[in-house]
Amino acid sequence: MTIRHLRIFIEVVDSGKMSAAAEKLFISQPTVSQAIRELEEHYGGLLFERLSKKLYITKKGQKLLSYARNVVKQFDEMEEAMIQDNYVKKIRIGATNTVGECILSGIINALKESNPQTEIYSYVNNTRNIEEKLLKAELDIGIVEGRVKSPDLISIPEVNDFLVLICSTTHPFSKKKTVRLEELKNESFAMREQGSGTRELFEKYMQEKGIPIKIALEGNSSDSIKKAVIENQFLAVISIRQVEKEIKEGKIQVIQNTDSDWNRYFSIVYHKNKVKTYEMMNLIEIIKNYKNIDILNVISTGKLVKN
Numbered sequence: 001m002t003i004r005h006l007r008i009f010i011e012v013v014d015s016g017k018m019s020a021a022a023e024k025l026f027i028s029q030p031t032v033s034q035a036i037r038e039l040e041e042h043y044g045g046l047l048f049e050r051l052s053k054k055l056y057i058t059k060k061g062q063k064l065l066s067y068a069r070n071v072v073k074q075f076d077e078m079e080e081a082m083i084q085d086n087y088v089k090k091i092r093i094g095a096t097n098t099v100g101e102c103i104l105s106g107i108i109n110a111l112k113e114s115n116p117q118t119e120i121y122s123y124v125n126n127t128r129n130i131e132e133k134l135l136k137a138e139l140d141i142g143i144v145e146g147r148v149k150s151p152d153l154i155s156i157p158e159v160n161d162f163l164v165l166i167c168s169t170t171h172p173f174s175k176k177k178t179v180r181l182e183e184l185k186n187e188s189f190a191m192r193e194q195g196s197g198t199r200e201l202f203e204k205y206m207q208e209k210g211i212p213i214k215i216a217l218e219g220n221s222s223d224s225i226k227k228a229v230i231e232n233q234f235l236a237v238i239s240i241r242q243v244e245k246e247i248k249e250g251k252i253q254v255i256q257n258t259d260s261d262w263n264r265y266f267s268i269v270y271h272k273n274k275v276k277t278y279e280m281m282n283l284i285e286i287i288k289n290y291k292n293i294d295i296l297n298v299i300s301t302g303k304l305v306k307n
Helices: 003-015 018-025 029-043 059-083 097-102 104-114 126-134 198-208 222-234 246-247 278-288
Strands: 048-051 052-058 092-095 119-125 143-144 155-170 178-180 188-192 214-219 234-240 252-257 263-273 304-307
Touching: 003 029, 003 059, 018 029, 029 059, 048 214, 052 143, 059 263, 092 104, 092 126, 092 278, 097 104, 097 119, 104 119, 104 126, 104 278, 119 126, 119 155, 119 198, 126 143, 126 263, 143 278, 155 198, 155 222, 155 278, 188 198, 188 222, 188 234, 198 214, 214 222, 214 252, 222 234, 222 252, 263 278
Parallel strands: 092 119, 092 143, 178 304, 188 214, 252 304
Antiparallel strands: 048 052, 143 263, 155 234, 155 252, 155 263
């Protein structure tokens, strides 16, 4: 078994066909077939099921894939470090949209201070996309507000956060001391896109309470959500960290939940087979020690969502 075998295996998984993998790697299809066969003989089992001319990765294949991407990535980094005299250490950080808007800049600045020679790349998207890139070894580490699904990823909750219901200061809810869940049934909501950790948490909560959500707008940024709340009288559920400015300006009213169901964490996520570099360890420590102003000490409305 060689690195070449693993490269071919990964390309077959990504391409879905041996012919497509051969074309991508500029080798013949028989060469791809032979490499997969040799891997299967080496590990004593099928890596793909071949049904109706389609390839379906097996459980053994999934297990190999969980290691292969990181092994190949680590090998490439070793080659680059050993061959290039001007090699620059790199770290690739993924962050979900809420994290990107709230704390990512401060974390990156702290990382730059402690690692001035390290090249930092950051990628911001929703939880689902960050998870996919971590699994494909396209990112080294992630900071997410959502729940990751893959058992191949380690998720460590570190930074406190919680969601709040928001409305404009001209919305009828802004005049109430409390809002009952039943009252949300006929209200129009501005919601984040599918794959958002914020959306997933709120949808799960409302489903458990038996309350339908009337979605009037879907957006992939907090700015689009807040604009819809202010200008279109929609409701939204959002991280408390994202509305401090609008509350101080008198544009948005916050309504807190009476229980802890909307409490959550920003979590550090990385692949279970990932060899943690010094830069990754340093980033993890920075996140663990990350301090923010307690927004609740700055903003207190006394308004509540009640069952």
